[in-house]
Amino acid sequence: MDLSALAVQVLAGLTYGMLLFMISVGLSVIFGLMGIVNLAHGVFFVLGAYIAFSVLGGGAGFLIALVVAMVAMAVLGVLVERLLLFRSYGDELGQVLLTFGLAFIIADVIKMIWGNRLQSLPTPSLLDFSVSVGGITFPVYRLVVVLVGCLLALLLWYLESRTRIGAIIRAGVDDREMVAALGINVTLVFAGVFAFGAALAGLGGVLGGPVLGMYPDMGFEILVLSLIVVVLGGLGTWKGAFVGGVLVGLVEIFGQAYFPSLSLVIVFLLMAGVLLVRPAGLFGRSPAS
Amino acid sequence: MSLLSVEGLGKSFDGLRVLRDVSFAVQPGQRHVIIGPNGAGKTTVFKCIIGLLSADSGSITVDGRDVTGLPAHARVSLGMACTFQKTSLFWRLTVEENLHLALLARKPYRFRLWRPLPWHADLRREARELLEEWGLWSRRDHRVGELSYGEQRMLEIVLALASGPRILLLDEPTSGMSPAETARAASLIRELPRSVALLIIEHDMDVVFSVAEHITVLHHGEVFLSGPPERVRGDERVREIYFSGGARPHA
Amino acid sequence: MTRATGTRVPWPGVAALALLVLLLPLALPAFGVGIATEIYVMAIFAMSLGLIIGYAGLVSLGHAAFFGAGAYTVALLGERVSNTYVLVAAAVAVAALLACVSGALFFRSTGAYFLMLTLAFAQVLFAAAFQAESVTGGSDGMGVSVAPDLGFGEISGELGLYYLMGGSFLLCYVLLRLFVSSPAGRVVRGIMENELRMRALGYNTFSYKLFAYTLAGGVAGFAGALYSYFNLYVTPDLLGWVFSGQALIMVIVGGTGTLLGPAVGAAFFIVVRNYVSFYTEYWALIMGLIFIFFVLLGRGGIVHLLQAGWRRLLAARAPRRPREGRSAAGSAKERAP
Numbered sequence: 001m002d003l004s005a006l007a008v009q010v011l012a013g014l015t016y017g018m019l020l021f022m023i024s025v026g027l028s029v030i031f032g033l034m035g036i037v038n039l040a041h042g043v044f045f046v047l048g049a050y051i052a053f054s055v056l057g058g059g060a061g062f063l064i065a066l067v068v069a070m071v072a073m074a075v076l077g078v079l080v081e082r083l084l085l086f087r088s089y090g091d092e093l094g095q096v097l098l099t100f101g102l103a104f105i106i107a108d109v110i111k112m113i114w115g116n117r118l119q120s121l122p123t124p125s126l127l128d129f130s131v132s133v134g135g136i137t138f139p140v141y142r143l144v145v146v147l148v149g150c151l152l153a154l155l156l157w158y159l160e161s162r163t164r165i166g167a168i169i170r171a172g173v174d175d176r177e178m179v180a181a182l183g184i185n186v187t188l189v190f191a192g193v194f195a196f197g198a199a200l201a202g203l204g205g206v207l208g209g210p211v212l213g214m215y216p217d218m219g220f221e222i223l224v225l226s227l228i229v230v231v232l233g234g235l236g237t238w239k240g241a242f243v244g245g246v247l248v249g250l251v252e253i254f255g256q257a258y259f260p261s262l263s264l265v266i267v268f269l270l271m272a273g274v275l276l277v278r279p280a281g282l283f284g285r286s287p288a289s
Numbered sequence: 290m291s292l293l294s295v296e297g298l299g300k301s302f303d304g305l306r307v308l309r310d311v312s313f314a315v316q317p318g319q320r321h322v323i324i325g326p327n328g329a330g331k332t333t334v335f336k337c338i339i340g341l342l343s344a345d346s347g348s349i350t351v352d353g354r355d356v357t358g359l360p361a362h363a364r365v366s367l368g369m370a371c372t373f374q375k376t377s378l379f380w381r382l383t384v385e386e387n388l389h390l391a392l393l394a395r396k397p398y399r400f401r402l403w404r405p406l407p408w409h410a411d412l413r414r415e416a417r418e419l420l421e422e423w424g425l426w427s428r429r430d431h432r433v434g435e436l437s438y439g440e441q442r443m444l445e446i447v448l449a450l451a452s453g454p455r456i457l458l459l460d461e462p463t464s465g466m467s468p469a470e471t472a473r474a475a476s477l478i479r480e481l482p483r484s485v486a487l488l489i490i491e492h493d494m495d496v497v498f499s500v501a502e503h504i505t506v507l508h509h510g511e512v513f514l515s516g517p518p519e520r521v522r523g524d525e526r527v528r529e530i531y532f533s534g535g536a537r538p539h540a
Numbered sequence: 541m542t543r544a545t546g547t548r549v550p551w552p553g554v555a556a557l558a559l560l561v562l563l564l565p566l567a568l569p570a571f572g573v574g575i576a577t578e579i580y581v582m583a584i585f586a587m588s589l590g591l592i593i594g595y596a597g598l599v600s601l602g603h604a605a606f607f608g609a610g611a612y613t614v615a616l617l618g619e620r621v622s623n624t625y626v627l628v629a630a631a632v633a634v635a636a637l638l639a640c641v642s643g644a645l646f647f648r649s650t651g652a653y654f655l656m657l658t659l660a661f662a663q664v665l666f667a668a669a670f671q672a673e674s675v676t677g678g679s680d681g682m683g684v685s686v687a688p689d690l691g692f693g694e695i696s697g698e699l700g701l702y703y704l705m706g707g708s709f710l711l712c713y714v715l716l717r718l719f720v721s722s723p724a725g726r727v728v729r730g731i732m733e734n735e736l737r738m739r740a741l742g743y744n745t746f747s748y749k750l751f752a753y754t755l756a757g758g759v760a761g762f763a764g765a766l767y768s769y770f771n772l773y774v775t776p777d778l779l780g781w782v783f784s785g786q787a788l789i790m791v792i793v794g795g796t797g798t799l800l801g802p803a804v805g806a807a808f809f810i811v812v813r814n815y816v817s818f819y820t821e822y823w824a825l826i827m828g829l830i831f832i833f834f835v836l837l838g839r840g841g842i843v844h845l846l847q848a849g850w851r852r853l854l855a856a857r858a859p860r861r862p863r864e865g866r867s868a869a870g871s872a873k874e875r876a877p
Contacts, residue, residue, distance in 0.1 A: 037652050039601075084832075093599055097792060097835045100785060102603075105828035110665065113823055222784065223662040227656040264667035268660055272645065277812075278646060339740065365742030377740070379733045390730045393723060394742040402722045409723070452742055 004136045009253060015142040015211060015247025018149025022204030023222060024229040025241035026197020032236015033169060034190055036095045040080065041201055042223030047106060048073050048202025050114050051216040053121060062124035066206045070199040077198030078191050103219060108224025110216040121209025147209050148175040149242075152200070156238040169193065179226065225252070225267070232271045243282055290353055292317045293338070293456055293487050297347035300333055300510075307333050308510045312349070314447070315456060315503075318483045322497050323490045324521075325507035326531055330376065331490045334507065335460050338488070339371045340364045352455075365394070368455035370446040374464055374490075378433045384444060385429040388416040391451035415451075423447050439470035443477070456486040463493050475499055496521065561706035562792065565699060573702050579810050580705040581766045583803035584712045586790040587761035590802035593791055595720055595730030596752040599655055602662030605642075606635040606757040606778030610764025612669065612676065615774045618686035628684065628765045636754050637759020643753040649748060658783050666780035681775030688769045694853050705766055709803075712759060719755065728752045749764050757832045789831045795841030804842050 027041045051072050052065035060068075084098055127141045159165035166188060171179050180186045205214070212218075229248050233240025251270055255263030274282060291314035298311040299469040307329045320420065325331050332363050336342040338349055340361035348357045352433060359367075379412040392415050393399050395480060425497045433441060449457055462478065463471045467522050475496045490496050496517055497504065508530050514521060521527055553759050559579075565573050592598045610631035617630055646657045669676045676682055687694045688704055695704055718726045731738045731745045738745050768774055777783055786809065794805020809827070816823040834841055 031652065035652070037655060084836075092651065094835055094838065096599070096652075097788070098832060100788070101828045101832040101835065104785065104824050104831070107827065108822045108825035112825070217782075221663075224660055224781070229661050230657050231653060231660075260671065262668070262671070264664050268664045271660070275649070357719075360559075360744075361739045362742050362744050371740055373740075374735075377734060379730060379737065379739045381733060382730075390726065390738070391741050393727065396723075399723050399727060401742075402719055403722050448737075448741065456663070 007136045008138065009257060010250070011138055011142050011146070013250035013253035014149075014246060015145045015249070016253055017147050017246035018230050018250050019204045019208045019212070019245075020222075020226055021149055021242050021245030022152065022207070023201045023236045024226040024233070025152075025244050027226055028230045028233065028235055028241045029169065029238060030194060030197045031230065033193055037227075038194075038197075039096060039099040039223065040106065040219075041099075041105040041197070041226065042219035042221075043103050043110070044073050044077070044198045044201035044219075045144070045205040045208070045222050046214050046216070046219040047110065048119060050119075050177065051202075051208040052209060053114070053119060053214070055219070056121065062121075062126075065121075066203070069206045070202045072093035073202030074195040074199040080198075081191050081194040103223075104235075107216050107219055110219075114216070116216060117196055118213050118215045120213035121206070123210040123225030126206045136208040141210060145200055145211070148203075148207065152203075154244050160238065165189075195236045202233035228267060228271050232274050232281055234278075237283045242279055290375045291315060291350075292319075292352060292419060293410060294350040294515050295334070295338065296350070297346070298331075298334065298337060298344050298349070299489065300342065300344050300347035300491055306510060307343075311507070311510070313505045313512060313515050315486050315488050317455070318366065320424060320478075320500050320502045321489070321505065322489070322501040323505045324494075324497055325513075326510075329408050329507040330510040332460060332509055333510075335371075335490055339369060339458060362420060363455075365452055367460065370449035370452050370454035370456075371458040372391070372442075372449050372460065372462060374460040376438075376441050376445055378441060378445060378448070379430060380434045383430050383432055384420065384425055384436070385416055387444060387448060388419060388439075388451060389413075391448040392416055395452055405515070419447055419451060424436075437464055439474070440472075442466065442474065446477075450481075450485070456488060457481070459487065459489045459491075461490055461492060463496055468497070471496060549714060549721065554714060554717075557713070559712055561703075561710060564706075565702060571699050575810060575814060576696070577702045577705045577770060579807045580702075580709040581763055581770055582787075582806040582810060583709055583792065585760055585763035585804040586717060586787050586794065586802035587712060587799055588756040588763065589717060589787045590791045590794070590796060590799065591720075591759070592753055592756045592799070593788075594796035594798070595725070595757075596728050596749055597731060597735075598749065598753060599651070600658040600783055601655055602642075602658030602660070603756075603760055603787055604779055604781065604784035605658075605662040605665045606639055606760035607764040607767070607783070607787075608665065608669070608774075608776070610635045610644060610761030611768045611774045611778050612764075614686070614765045614768035615684045616675070617680055618684055618768070622689075624684050624686070624688050624690060628762065631765035631768075632758045632761045635764065636758035639757020639760075640750065640754040643750045643757075647749060647753075659784070662779060662781050662784055665776050666776050669776040669779055676776070679776060681773055681846045684772045684877065686769070686773065691800065699802070700771055708762070708766055712762070713799060713803070716759070720799065725749065725753070789827060791841075793831060793834050793841050795843035795845075797840065798843050801841055801843040808842060 023041060023045045026044075027038060030036055030038050030041075034193055048069040052062075052069040055065035055068050056062065080099075080102065084102065123141050130137045130139050131143070132138075160170065168184055179189075180227065208214075225248060226245075229241060229244040232248065233242070233244025247270070248267055251267050252263055255266045259266065278284070293315040295311045295314070298308055299306075300308040309333055313321075313331070323331050323334065330335070333342065337344045340359060342354070342358065342361070348355055350356065351364070351369065354363050354367065356367060358375065362419065379390065382390075389412055392412055396409075396412065398409065417426065420429055423443060423446075425447065428436060428440065433444065436444065446457075446459070446462070459478075463474050466474060469506060471493060478487065478489070478496075478500055487500075491500075501518050504518055504521040506513040506527055513530065514527060515525060542746070564576055568576060576722075588606075589600070589603045592600060592603075613631040613634045614627045614674065617627055621627060641660050643660070646654050646661075649657060670679055687696050688701075689695065690704075695701060710763050720729075724801050726741060727738070728751075731743070731748055767778070790805035790809045791802040792805070793808055794803065795801030812827065812830070813823050816826050820826075
């Protein structure tokens, strides 16, 4: 096996995995904390990419576009949570249906504004080169994406284990009612977590723009993969999203290389296999009876 | 031979040991009460016996038959029935419909795909008999959600009896009841047929001593004492367990 | 005898429905017959999803997997076999088998996990059909080379297909109705109401749920087979979650908790889609908004609104009694799921 090609594949897999991590962590924590399966999460990913597309088209730099997209997604997240979802807390089916309807609507809005064609974001010129390590050439942009993913993981680790908010969220995932009973402003926490998750999805979308491209229906497809990541990694845990994301990213990329017509099937089998051994996912907690 | 025999039951959650070597036996027709302070593991024992939790170690035997590996629904057909601490009924259905479902569970036609349910006359007759016996016939058309708390608890006991069990497990049957409802519930429990053994988890000491023929005291997941009521009542240590760190109760 | 919460097969209603199916072509314009035919097929699909959501309490976002499996079975097998009964039976069998296997695997997981797993499952089948180009024609899909033949000649005209699909719809409705009011059907509903209590009463809830799920899968496969005969062309998106989602919209908008609700929802969906797409290509947006409206309304779908309106009408016409107004509102609240 050609080492050079293998290494590049691994990098591609890691890159994809980091992008999945970014979108999945929001999905996982939102579900663990609020019990909402946010089916609109995929469109947050894609919408972020499209907004960056427009900002870039207006002449701004990549970084600015990234920030704008993330802020826009955070705002959208808060709006969705406050206006739409807060009415139906306790009605989990209703919430799922609402996010589902929203996903449909936003996908069509994207078509309206940006058209149906496949687009992509230009790789930021600063990072648009390759580097040679040990005789193998790696595109620097992808290395940066992996780096950003690791930094994000570090940030989340710090937030979870060293800060009060991390403790609150962990407690909330374990027992929602108890947290509310402790007098913590649950509304603020929920809105904040939702916004943060949406922003991260947007981050993933923008960073993924040069690598994956975007099209209006992409939100659905990336959602399915991130659902698999969430189930595989375990609900409510960012660690699960990280490990799950990397695993799925690698398997998907290698699957596409060697068994192109079966890559998703292989990913699915991987998930099923994990579930058989650990029904709550790799890092998930088994629900108390 | 004991009707229900629990031996060496052990259970841990995420590394925390909740039950350790719990053993006791319930004789046919016996009124056996489990008491113990909060966190002693009473509800865990309960769930292990009815099959909602699988024990890590030990065995549970009904009439000499090992049921430790059996799922909950299979234990019912061996004569086990239960009510829960948090009332668990079919809220949107009427009292009568609740009972129909309970009775249907033992009928051979429960798998049938034709002949709508109300056509089965024996079901309706048995439901009526049970409801009348327990004074709930007048409420038969009401949705369970409309019943008073005491009536709901009673209905749950009726549902459990519908399967004709040999042993009935009650998890804190009087919790949340007013003194009047509690007294009524206690007397109803005393009037339950002798063909049914009772294994009751209870907190209210008045109820415990008015019903129990045998008491098992659980503490920190272990059996502290198991014997007739007089022995338990007279044991200083039991009182200490209950009120350790707190004021002594009035005698 | 207690009222049976209205679940016995309402034969007068079925007769009225049959009459409607019979006479509808007379009242419709030329293109209407084709639309009505499509509605019957979708109504069967939607009813099968409505069965598991509204009677078994299982929310699935991957129901199209069974529909598409049925459709592709007819398309693929139809290249070698032409007997309609064999093809339809095969479609139902394949779909039911898929449902049984996936249900057995996924029921170990609770509500939200189950939802996500069914979604992923449907997408996997979609991806498989999409990528297996040599067999299924890939994203282009494949044509169906057979026509339905019940034993007295090929049915290929528009009217013939209409009556075939309409008759199938009636048949499915009656079958599902019988199931729902049977003892087994009552058990399934009990499981939806309180699975813990059902297990404590001695029911093997897993096998009952699995049976309902397999039945629904089979019916969806039947609808898929009919679709193949109707559309003469199958594509991978018949398997994916977008299509599953459309069925879900039909069920919710039409109304859960009743068998005909989803059928009404299917009619609503198709009519609105055709109407709106006449003016704009963004009919999904409109549909999404309508859908969200119904979800927020929270009082069930169209069928429940109609029922409530009907009851109000009856109450208004009844001779005056002091509690009259309250009873109409009270019973409307009782009926809503």
